[in-house]
Amino acid sequence: MVSFTLNNRQVAVDADPKTPLLWAIRDHVGLTGTKYGCGAGLCGACTVHIDGVAHRACMTQMSNVAGKKVVTIEGLSPDSSHPLQKAWVAEEVPQCGYCQSGQIMKAAELLAKNPKPSRADIITHMDGNICRCGTYHRIIAAIERASKEA
Amino acid sequence: MNAIDKNISRRSVLAGLGGLTFCIAVGNDGVRLMSQAQANALANAQVTPWVRIAPDGKITILSAGAEMGQGSMTSLPLILAEELDADWSKVAIEWVPADPKVYGYKDPAGGTEQLMWIVGSRAVQLYFTQLRLAGAQVRKVLIANAAQRWGVDAATLKTEPSVVINPANGQRLSYGEIAAFGTVPVTLPAIDPNELKARKDFRLIGTSVPRRDTPSKVNGTAQYAIDVKLPGMVYASTLHSPVHNAQPRIWDPGKQDQSAAAPESWNDAEIKAIKGVIDVVKLPSGLAVVADHFETAKAGRDALKVKWTKAKADGFNSDRALADYVRIHDDPNAQATKVDEKGDVKAAFASAAKTYHAEFRSDYGYHAQMEPLNAVVRINDAGDKAEVWEGSQAPDESRKAVAKVLGLKDEQVDFHQCYMGGGFGRRSLGDYAAECALIAKAVRRPVKLIWTREEDIAQGMFRPQSFQCLEAATDASGKVTGWKHCVVGDGEFLLLTGIRIPYYGVPNQYIERRGVSHGIKLKHWRAVGHVFNTFAIESMVDQMAADQGIDPIEFRLDRMGATPKARKVFETMAQMSDYKAKRPDGRALGISITERSGSLGAGTVEISLDRQTGKIRVHKVWVAIDGGVIVQPAAAKANVESAIIYGLSSILHERVTIKDGVVEQSNFHDYNLMRMSDLPEQMNVQFVDVDTRPTGLGEIGNPFIAGAISNAFFKLTGKRLRHLPFTPDRVLETLKA
Numbered sequence: 061m062v063s064f065t066l067n068n069r070q071v072a073v074d075a076d077p078k079t080p081l082l083w084a085i086r087d088h089v090g091l092t093g094t095k096y097g098c099g100a101g102l103c104g105a106c107t108v109h110i111d112g113v114a115h116r117a118c119m120t121q122m123s124n125v126a127g128k129k130v131v132t133i134e135g136l137s138p139d140s141s142h143p144l145q146k147a148w149v150a151e152e153v154p155q156c157g158y159c160q161s162g163q164i165m166k167a168a169e170l171l172a173k174n175p176k177p178s179r180a181d182i183i184t185h186m187d188g189n190i191c192r193c194g195t196y197h198r199i200i201a202a203i204e205r206a207s208k209e210a
Numbered sequence: 211m212n213a214i215d216k217n218i219s220r221r222s223v224l225a226g227l228g229g230l231t232f233c234i235a236v237g238n239d240g241v242r243l244m245s246q247a248q249a250n251a252l253a254n255a256q257v258t259p260w261v262r263i264a265p266d267g268k269i270t271i272l273s274a275g276a277e278m279g280q281g282s283m284t285s286l287p288l289i290l291a292e293e294l295d296a297d298w299s300k301v302a303i304e305w306v307p308a309d310p311k312v313y314g315y316k317d318p319a320g321g322t323e324q325l326m327w328i329v330g331s332r333a334v335q336l337y338f339t340q341l342r343l344a345g346a347q348v349r350k351v352l353i354a355n356a357a358q359r360w361g362v363d364a365a366t367l368k369t370e371p372s373v374v375i376n377p378a379n380g381q382r383l384s385y386g387e388i389a390a391f392g393t394v395p396v397t398l399p400a401i402d403p404n405e406l407k408a409r410k411d412f413r414l415i416g417t418s419v420p421r422r423d424t425p426s427k428v429n430g431t432a433q434y435a436i437d438v439k440l441p442g443m444v445y446a447s448t449l450h451s452p453v454h455n456a457q458p459r460i461w462d463p464g465k466q467d468q469s470a471a472a473p474e475s476w477n478d479a480e481i482k483a484i485k486g487v488i489d490v491v492k493l494p495s496g497l498a499v500v501a502d503h504f505e506t507a508k509a510g511r512d513a514l515k516v517k518w519t520k521a522k523a524d525g526f527n528s529d530r531a532l533a534d535y536v537r538i539h540d541d542p543n544a545q546a547t548k549v550d551e552k553g554d555v556k557a558a559f560a561s562a563a564k565t566y567h568a569e570f571r572s573d574y575g576y577h578a579q580m581e582p583l584n585a586v587v588r589i590n591d592a593g594d595k596a597e598v599w600e601g602s603q604a605p606d607e608s609r610k611a612v613a614k615v616l617g618l619k620d621e622q623v624d625f626h627q628c629y630m631g632g633g634f635g636r637r638s639l640g641d642y643a644a645e646c647a648l649i650a651k652a653v654r655r656p657v658k659l660i661w662t663r664e665e666d667i668a669q670g671m672f673r674p675q676s677f678q679c680l681e682a683a684t685d686a687s688g689k690v691t692g693w694k695h696c697v698v699g700d701g702e703f704l705l706l707t708g709i710r711i712p713y714y715g716v717p718n719q720y721i722e723r724r725g726v727s728h729g730i731k732l733k734h735w736r737a738v739g740h741v742f743n744t745f746a747i748e749s750m751v752d753q754m755a756a757d758q759g760i761d762p763i764e765f766r767l768d769r770m771g772a773t774p775k776a777r778k779v780f781e782t783m784a785q786m787s788d789y790k791a792k793r794p795d796g797r798a799l800g801i802s803i804t805e806r807s808g809s810l811g812a813g814t815v816e817i818s819l820d821r822q823t824g825k826i827r828v829h830k831v832w833v834a835i836d837g838g839v840i841v842q843p844a845a846a847k848a849n850v851e852s853a854i855i856y857g858l859s860s861i862l863h864e865r866v867t868i869k870d871g872v873v874e875q876s877n878f879h880d881y882n883l884m885r886m887s888d889l890p891e892q893m894n895v896q897f898v899d900v901d902t903r904p905t906g907l908g909e910i911g912n913p914f915i916a917g918a919i920s921n922a923f924f925k926l927t928g929k930r931l932r933h934l935p936f937t938p939d940r941v942l943e944t945l946k947a
Contacts, residue, residue, distance in 0.1 A: 075503070083505045087445070092437035093430015095631070097580050098663045102878035105580060133430035140429045148428040152420065152844060155852055156279030157427030158580040158631025164428060187887045190878065192580045192632050193279045194855025196886045197893065198848075 064125045066091070067135025077123035081115075082106045084122045085132060093133035093161045097190070104189030107162035108132050114169040133161035136168060144168055147206035155193035163189050167203050176207055229264040229389040232348055232398070260306075261290070261348050267372060267386030269296050272306040274313050274326060275333045276603050277423055278579075278633035279852070280908045281845035282333035284422045289338060289841060292414045293345030293406060296385070297372035303422055308605030308625035315340065327604040327638055331849070331908025332807050334841050338904050339403075346401045354399070355392035356383045371413065409839065409901050418844035423629065435628040436660060438586045438599040443656040444488055445504040446649045447511035450496035450669050453871035454731045456521035458497050476516040484510050491652040498649045504660060511662070521871070522729025528675060528868040531728060532571055535677035535698040538724050546696070546722045550710055553718035558692030562683035565692075566757070568750050570680070572742035572934035574866035575673035575735055576875070578883055581631020582666045585643035587612065588656035596623045596650075600643045601630030608640030612647045634856070635734030636671065667881055668873045671733030672866055674701035678746040683718075688758050689769045690716050697743065698724040701732040708740030708913055711747060713803060713810055715771025730868065736856055737806050740913035742934060748802040748917030749930060756924065762801055763789065775810055775836055776803065778898055782834035783812040786896050797829065800922025804833065804914035807906025811835035813914035815890075817922045821945060824938030826919060828858055830892040833911060838904040840897050846907045850895045853911025859884035861916045861935050 063072040066089060073079075073088045080099075085091050085108070094117055097105030101119040108117045109131040110124075136142045140149070144164050154160045163186070170177055170185045177185070182203050191199065262270040271290055275282030287303050290296075306313040314324025315336040349369060356374040357364035360381060368375045372385045409416070426432035451457065459475035481490050481499060486506035491498045499510035538544045559565060586599040596616055602608040602625070609625045616623075630637055646659035661669070676699040683692030693716045697705045705723055735741075755765035763780050766772050772780065783789070783801070793799060797818045804811040813833035819826055831854055840846050863882040867874045875881040895911075920931040929944050 076505075079503075079505050083503065086437075087439075087503055090439065091430070092433075092439075095434075095580075096436065096582065096660070098878050100663070100877050100879070103580070136429075140425065145428045149420075149424055152424055152848070154279070154424055154427035155281075155848060156580065156630060156632045157423065157432050158434065160427050161430050183886050183889075187885050190580070190883050190885060192578055192634075192856075192883060194852045194859070194884070195848075196855065196889045197851065199886070200889075 062122045062126050064127060065129045067131055073122060075122065077121065079122045080118050081108070081120040081122050081125055082117035085117060091132055091134050095158055095161060097159065103159070104166060105159045105162040107165040107189065109165060109169065112172065114166050133165060136164065142168065143206040143210040144171065144202065147202040147209065151198045151202040151205060153195050153198040153202050155195055159189065159191045163191065163199055170203070171207060171210065175210065177203065229262060230392055230394055232261040232394060260344065263385050263389040265386050265390035267300050267384055268302060269300055269385065270302045270304060273303050274306045274337060276328040276605065276627065276630065278601070278603065278630035278637070280331065280849050281421050281842060282328070284419065285334050285842050285845065286337055286341060288414050288419060289341040290345040292412060293342045294349045295369040295371055298414055298419055300372055305627040308609045308627070310606040314606065326606040331906035334904045335808060335906050342406050343401050346406055347398050350399045350401065351394055352385055352388050352392065355388045359383070359391070415839065415841050416843065418842055421845060432629050434581055434631050435586055435600045436581055436584045438628065438658065440586065440588055440656040443586070443658055444500055444502060444653065445507045446498045446500045446646065446657050446659040447504065447507040448493065448496050448498045448645065448659065448661060448665060449511050449514045449516065450665055451518045451521065452668060453518065453521045453523050454669070454729055455495050455523065456518040457495055458492060459517045459519055460492065476514055481510045481513060484513070489653050491649045493645050493648060498645070498659065500649060500653050500657065508662065523871045526728050526730065526868055526871045528574060532675055532677060538726065539677060539679050539696055539698050544724050546724050549706055549721040549723055551720050555692050555694060555718040555720040558718035559683045562692060563686045564684050566682045566750065566754055568680050568753055570678045570742065570746040570749065570932050572676045572745070574675045574868070575860050575864055576667055576670065576866050576881060577634040577636040577735060578881065579632030579634055579636055582661050582663050583642045584658065584660040585646040586656065586658045587643065587646040587650040589616070589650050594618065594622055596647060597626065598623060598643050599626045599628055600640070601628040602637055602640060603633045604638040604640070607638060608643045611640030611644040615644045616647050616651060634736045635738065638734065664876045667875055667877065669731065671731040673735035673738050673741065674699050674704050674732045676705060676742045678742065680746055680750040682750060682754060684754065690754065691718055693719045695721045695747070696724060698726070700726050700728050700730065704732055704734065704738050707738050708743040708805065713773050713776040713805060715773065736853065737909035737912045740806055741860065741916060744802065744804065744913040745916035745920065745934060749920050752921040752924065753930065762921065766803070779810055779812040779834045779836055782896060782898055783814055783832055786834060786894055787814050787832035789814065798922045798925035800918045800920065800925060802914035802917030802921065804910055806909045806913055809835055809837040809905040809907055809910040811910050811914065813918055815915070815918040815922055817919060817926070819923065819926055824941035824945070826862060826923065826936055826941060828890045828919065831890050832894040833914065834896045834898060835910055836898040836900055837907045837910065838900060838902040841904055846897065847895045849908045850911035851893050853909055854893055854915065855884060857912040857915030858888070861919060863935065865935050865937060
């Protein structure tokens, strides 16, 4: 049993503490916005925040988040009102959409510590997140928009 | 909120609501509406509403556009809504059921069956006319009802979005109001194609409406098959044979000689002893470990030790095979299949002023869709009904595949379409859904099967590798009079897409395929053969232009006899890229034609080269495309840009190699996908303004990339890249050569 805060809610997951946080969130708790892409920390589709820092949930053992605050895409805002989510809609970023939870969570980490990132800052920060549909240019545009409008 | 309302019995909706419902009954003439009465009158008819108009004005339109990111879930209903003259804000979208007899399109290859496959990016192209006619029929019924109520001639009435208007006196009836009292005639009115809207009257087609799936894709609520959870569901993780199509050996107790197979050909007992593991199920080419949770199933899967049977691909080596292709090409006795022939190619070469010869190679490519393959299957206790949840490019094929392995009729399988985390041609067979069905049958519980990323890569299926030899003949004036193209490889028809050159007017041509068979699983892949064929064709053309000292666009227009459609896209591309302008030092432009699914385009890229590392950087891309009428410009542009990135990624980074029958790459650390830092600074997409039927746009951005890069590389270095992908080591080799 491991207890942690998930999107401002206290949860206790009854599973092997070594269970990857990804599957704890998706299958044990039932929040499926965080995606499985590679299972090896290579694509970023499973990006979540742990105490405000973006981590790959597929590479994080559940025991490592005991007592910590985990935020997933579902907890970023209650009603898709985070500036990044609004910008994502305005720029029509998603295509297949599968990587976008991870992209938004990674971008949210950036804006939290650097509200006015340059294009180069954005690329450096986002380079670990793969989008196979190639929406990278709209991701940049959306981050720039959110940065302006936030 | 999900854009698609699920799990609603359509019959109950039909029974419970007032309003007008336009149905489809079993037929073989494509998407055709019928009145409910007409549908009910047919014996054994399956009545399914295609369009419903509720008294509150809500219009529900079913979409056959499998959604893998290209936006056709929105675009297809929009086409119907256009002719219906519907208020788009009142339109709700639902998936169609997986019933090709009702919702399929006519096989464009002329077959008798109706199909639902969305491959080759042809959703809009295939459904366009049928959906327009259906929308016009519904509008005509609404007008007829209003005319009857007002006692006027229907021909005098007009519509505005979701309203019928009598211009004579300004009277108005909304579609919802009509739905409350209106009736649908037993036989729906016929529509003459002349009654369809003129392009200038379009309100929706040609504008960019927001995609309906976007809101759910920014907050985690979009439902992919991998997100489905059913009561009592268990999880499965597969281990397939590392060599394609081998099987786990099984102990045959009746067999005298047991030396070939151990009593247990996998460590069955050990795996079953893992806490949480429910069963190990044998599949046609692998094993599935079933457990209470996915991580347990995967741990069991990772711990499997299996002895495999022999397979055709045992010992296969992709590099060696590619070398063999050259020998096959040179062997006059090798089996060759004619693909196309025009004029007298022998005579053209015999009388040529000059001949050219060039060879090209390409490696295997992997789809790398972001959502690993997965499916959910539930079978009822009686075993006579199954349900499938999958994101599929071909719901009909998936349903068929599941029915077949369960020994059921197609009608006994319900298919629930989900969003796809990418398709790119991989998701049209239902192979993993069929596996999931076998597992669900064995464990008698609902099952979610997820392939690991490692499995997803190891099992392909791949874009085939190829060797190509091109020869051309020119006459004294420099015009190309003869053309020979031979492609060698596995994959039959997959090798042939894009090998013909109908956009050029070369009078004498001979195109052939020399086939081999390796036992490696191959598949459609975003424009598949176009990737290596267009590369070879356009590199060859560029080589001739350089040899003749002529501008490569001029060469294509004059000496290759480009068609007017091709001329137009080249001219548009030249204009938008300011083609003649001088580029910064160390940069060069390369051009290529691009063609796919009826669309034609011309593209150019501006590149630079790091001569120390061999890394090619693409800075700017321009492409001009004739894709017919553009239904959704923003989505169309996004599709083209997406294919440009897909092309850049595959041409500069991606390579599958096979050694001793086993795929050497295993995840994104050694199968490299393009990341944001390699994004070009600019991608410019322009559609030529034409009034012809829409053609496919999801793949046209891909085929020109390789040729354009290699032609730009030649301009920079005087050397030609001849082997896809252009990895840094190959670039360095080429520079040294």
